[in-house]
């Protein structure tokens with residue numbers, strides 16, 4: 461029995477098993493490529509017309525039919541059929557139903573292999589542009605918060621132990637830098653995404669006198685993929701995107717971890733606006749930082765997609781294999797997760813209130829200026845190792861007295877080194893410590909303001 465309902469069923473003796481149909485179909489998830497599929501088809505059809513491969517009346521009919529289909533899709537009136545496998549065959553079938561033979565001519569010199577690679581690249585290019593805008597917005601909101609806190613003292617940590625005082629603005633701008641590199645990675649990946657596969661056809665190119673450059677130009681690609689086998693088969697561009705996304709998520713998972721710690725009453729540094737938190741159904745006192753926790757959790761999901769795509773590509777012989785149909789769900793979910801995370805993060809940072817007193821207290825309590833005391837002694841001629849030793853003894857003493865270094869009397873401090881003079885208190889204060897780290901990349905409030913100035917210029921340029 462022959463099933464002629466499929467675009468490729470001519471050579472088959474029996475219809476595809478129902479389960480296999482469902483197993484191999486991708487229309488449920490690849491229909492989101494529809495607009496790009498139509499864009500690609502329009503450019504392809506116009507090229508076929510310009511090259512006299514199909515008649516101009518056919519091109520006109522295709523343009524009209526695809527415009528109607530686009531409208532049907534946008535208004536939710538398009539009926540997607542699992543029997544038609546994927547987005548490409550669904551649209552082509554509808555086109556043929558509408559305009560007859562002209563619709564059947566659209567696929568001249570083309571294969572779904574170069575078609576799907578083109579669609580994914582078009583979709584991904586638009587997605588990258590969206591990601592870049594949202595990274596910029598998140599950076600903007602980081603800058604706004606940092607501007608309010610260029611002078612705010614907090615403890616800087618190593619090993620999660622109080623290390624040296626830093627400004628909160630400086631701490632926030634560390635994330636600005638990470639996101640700047642993330643944006644660079646996406647912009648760089650975009651250059652390789654933005655190449656046209658169409659013309660590669662199934663794998664070897666086509667015998668029609670096509671004009672690939674024309675199609676590339678119309679679709680806004682920088683160039684054509686130079687090898688047909690490579691063009692239809694490799695998905696490295698999707699892997700690059702996902703890898704860049706995994707890094708953004710990794711950076712935001714670090715930020716999230718800090719927000720979670722800081723908002724815990726043990727730290728009490730910040731409060732996250734209620735609209736980003738939930739309560740507990742059993743413990744009435746609780747306010748949970750759900751959003752940062754989910755960002756931390758969703759990082760695992762995106763990392764998983766990266767591994768999925770790498771594994772999908774691994775060992776695939778040239779050229780196209782159906783394995784590649786599995787690129788879409790991880791890729792789409794990566795984009796969805798990343799985009800919504802960036803958006804919610806920018807908003808969440810605006811809803812953060814800072815308890816500057818709690819931050820200051822934590823810095824003051826942690827002997828955060830011990831290094832400053834050592835540096836003071838070194839500047840007076842003591843070798844650093846001896847200074848380190850003297851300060852360690854002073855810290856132990858202060859600890860026993862249950863006070864900070866700055867609370868010790870001058871006479872007390874002198875017992876650890878005769879080099880200590882009254883000016884020591886300028887160094888032992890948090891402000892003195894901060895102000896002294898006054899070089900590019902340092903935490904001094906003046907440097908934070910300069911870094912913010914540079915950040916503003918950067919954001920104005922990327923807008």
Ligand code: ARG
Pocket residue numbers: 486490546572573576780782784785786
């Ligand atoms: N749905 C397919 C995919 O996503 C389109 C390409 C199918 N090509 C083929 N030779 N079966 O990869």
